[in-house]
Amino acid sequence: MNQIALRNLDESIKLGLERLEEAIRILKLDLNRYTSVLVGGTNGKGTTALFLSKILQAHQKNTLVYTSPHLYSPTERILINGKPIEEEKLLHYYQKSIAVNDHYKLGLTPFELFTLTFFQIAENTPFNIAICEVGLGGRLDATNVLPNTGSIITSIGLDHQKFLGNSVAEIAREKAAIIKKYNKVVTGQLPLVAEEIIREQCQKTDSTLLRLGKEIDLMYSFDGNGFDFNIKLTNFHLENARIKSINSSFVKNAALAVAMASLIIPLDIEKTKTAIQEIPLKGRGEILTHNSNMVIIDTAHNAHALSFLLADLRKYTNAKPIIFLSLLKDKDWEKMIRLAKVYCKDLFLVSQPTERGLTKKEAPMENWVTAEETFSLMKRFKNEIVLFAGSFWMAKTARDKLLCQR
The missing domain is CATH 3.90.190.20 (Mur ligase, C-terminal domain)
Structure with a gap:
């Protein structure tokens, strides 16, 4: 993993899609061949992606997850059915990404190199649904080259103002840009100005919208060691689910994941509840x-x-x-x-x-x-x-x- 570590994965930010789009064209990667969900937002993206993946796996769907940053190893950033990718496989495709970048002088950033690696792995791995965490913002983030059919926006607050803008409205517009034509869209409880921007984007794209606190009803309580909670959707009710954490944000993230999963597949109550409870929230509350x-x-x-x-x-x-x-x-x-x-x-x-x-x-x-x-x-x-x-x-x-x- 030293070669990957040396590339400073989370530094050298340079937004834009054109470099990665050119690399995808050169490698003839087909991003349309699988269903994909983009998870954006200021916080809670990685946890929401993990919850969604686990729920879909419990319903016999094979998932490929791309998330960042990692806690221990870069292999954690790409999960095949919940398990970190093998180091040898990751290095193989990462080296191919470097070779293409160097040969064609594409100028890919470290994050774009890793994202290209993910897309190569997706091209050569059998799975049903890709779940990708947006790196920064949305509109010009490398992950937004995906023709995603689902979009989750977990939260919107002030962060990365240097790149995204100095107001909640500016940041919301950047994040709303992951919503594409006929998307299934799920959002957390957002500031009013952000919620309105997301709603307008959904109208423009003829997308379905479920919002926490409105179409998604969530009730939860803390007992000193974790949260018990109920989720109520139009087509699905989940009662007495549990998460061991002191951070209520993760209960909300679980609700967003359940809502998105319900838009993708019919959900079984017990399978969903078990999936949520089995997720190890390492370092997350x-x-x-x-x-x-x-x-x-x-x-x-x-x-x-x-x-x-x-x-x-x-x-x-x-x-x-x-x-x-x-x-x-x-x-x-x-x-x-x-x-x-x-x-x-x-x-x-x-x-x-x-x-x-x-x-x-x-x-x-x-x-x-x-x-x-x-x-x-x-x-x-x-x-x-x-x-x-x-x-x-x-x-x-x-x-x-x-x-x-x-």
Whole structure:
């Protein structure tokens, strides 16, 4: 995986479809031969894609999922029926992508190279439905070369303003562009201006629209260890489903996945319920116990995601958490720190060994610790609620360390 890691998958952003479209033409890839669903939104895309894949698999549909970023290995980004692709197969097609890019001087970005790799794997893998997480925005994202028949927009908030615009309306227009003619469209609860933009796009494209809180009725409750919830659609009712997480966003993501699945195939109640409960939410509102402490690990890496997570913590627990954040320079880290300070008992910023990671240089007045110091501190805590968040790196590091110590 070193060759892939060296290409800095999540950096060097350069939006546009023409480079990838040319590569697809050169390789004679047929993107029309399979059903595809694009999952866009500010947060919750990856989880929603995983829920949808698992539900479809439970109904004997073979799925191919493309998601990003990864927690442990690039193989996690391409899932064949829920299992990470074999490393050898991934490298084979990734090297072909590099060869085509270099020979024809296409100038593909690292993300476009990996997306081209996914499309090559799709060309050579038997499956029924492809589920692709949009990388950034929608209109000019590499995944939008797909002639998708389904579109999910999970949430819309301010993020990546440098590329998508400085208002919710501008960002909504970028994300709405994944909706194509006669699409099946499912959305989360969006700001009113964003909802109206999505609705207008659905009208223009003669697309079917289901919205959380309107056509999708969701009721849920938290019992200290997870959520029990009911989903009611026009053609399908699901009762007493369960997710072990403290982040209610994932319950909403599950509802979106159920709604989209119901538009694709007839659903069986028990198969759907079992599929939802079987998904391992690694680092996604994950609840662990460590030295009598309740530990929550979440990949919330922007202000939009962190605000919802912290609101859930305040709503569903009776104590202020001790928070460890490892943040990214290209996010609204100042707002994330302000949000955390409102909710926390103590706040520690954790330095990470990545170029994107926020350092003491940018925020010298904060309370900084290294990863090793973080887990030494953990030994002192008793009967506390401890949150690790701010980046995928923080989630991975916390999981690795704490699971080893159990």
